[in-house]
Amino acid sequence: MKKTKIRRHLDRLRKKFQLSIFNESTLENVFSLRVSLMDGIFLVASVIIVLFFFSLLLLSHTPLKSLLPEDIDPRLRKQLVNEAFRVDSLANDMDKQTQYLEVLKDIISGNIPVDTLKRLGKDIPIDTLANRHLELMKVTNKEKKFRENYEESEKFNLSILNEQSKVDGLLFYPPIKGKIVNKFNPKLKNFGVKIQIDDRQPTLSVLDGTVLFTGYTSDYDYVIEVQHNNDYISVYKYNSELLKKQGDKVKAGEAIGVVGKNAARDGFPNLYFELWNKGVALNPQDYIVF
Numbered sequence: 612m613k614k615t616k617i618r619r620h621l622d623r624l625r626k627k628f629q630l631s632i633f634n635e636s637t638l639e640n641v642f643s644l645r646v647s648l649m650d651g652i653f654l655v656a657s658v659i660i661v662l663f664f665f666s667l668l669l670l671s672h673t674p675l676k677s678l679l680p681e682d683i684d685p686r687l688r689k690q691l692v693n694e695a696f697r698v699d700s701l702a703n704d705m706d707k708q709t710q711y712l713e714v715l716k717d718i719i720s721g722n723i724p725v726d727t728l729k730r731l732g733k734d735i736p737i738d739t740l741a742n743r744h745l746e747l748m749k750v751t752n753k754e755k756k757f758r759e760n761y762e763e764s765e766k767f768n769l770s771i772l773n774e775q776s777k778v779d780g781l782l783f784y785p786p787i788k789g790k791i792v793n794k795f796n797p798k799l800k801n802f803g804v805k806i807q808i809d810d811r812q813p814t815l816s817v818l819d820g821t822v823l824f825t826g827y828t829s830d831y832d833y834v835i836e837v838q839h840n841n842d843y844i845s846v847y848k849y850n851s852e853l854l855k856k857q858g859d860k861v862k863a864g865e866a867i868g869v870v871g872k873n874a875a876r877d878g879f880p881n882l883y884f885e886l887w888n889k890g891v892a893l894n895p896q897d898y899i900v901f
Contacts, residue, residue: 625649783817783899784864786847787882791901795894802892803846803885806901813854814847814868814882816861817899825857831883835868837861841888848883849873 625647632642786806793805820839827833833850850868861867870882886893895901 623648781818781841782863784815785899785901786815786817786845786884787812787870789882789901791896792881793883795892795896797892802887803848803883804895804901805881805883807879807881808870809879811851811869811871811880813866814850814870816863816865816867817845817886818843818863820845820861822855822857822859822861822867825853825855832873833868837867844887846885846887848885849881851880 627645627647630642630644630646631640633639634641787808789806789808789812791804792807793801795801795804814835816837818837818839820837820843822835823838823844824834824836831848833853834846834848835850835853835855836847837845839845847868849870851871851873853868855861855867870880872880884895886895886898
């Protein structure tokens, strides 16, 4: 049955039809053509193929080629994305520098008063003052509400004052060999000890841990912070160079920086060392033999 149906369809496609054009006044046959449905199908297909190749030829050899989407090499695409991120990062840095310079101009012109601490015999550097007036990101309402709720809940929490740091089994290495010239005194906002050295020395990690922060500041030169077990954090300031970067794992006694003479500072080189536990500053001399 299927074969007979197929034959019938093929016969219909092959069946010839005569197309004739007559002159209406004389009834003379002007044009006559015998065609089948199959001939019409082949004719339409041929026209489509010709048009396709003609269009392809035009698009490949004429300025219309620019309208076609081009395949980009994956490596080139990745490089373009990285460059876009770098440009965005540089733009942010430029904005920060512009804001910083604007604040400095206001300080120099007198629009922002240079607040000093002459009563304590210290002056606030212009860089620090500019950074204090520089607002890089506004606090959102959600963050303000969170801070208020947290401060309200912790207002009468005195448990942190009675907590004793666990030091059982911990051996603290001295961060550097030298003489302590400035001792721990929280009342004067001195949350660490200043260790003076005679010559260039490496800064050593007091415990095993992970580098939490590295950076340069105009007040403390190169600074590195290390996160240790039992919520201990050690801070090393006034480094002349750093040997580790953020995220690096360090061992106790391993060199993480170098302290040396700084041409911008008078006197002997020194290291300012702080030890913190759960947000509370500890006296390093209670845990380390210097």
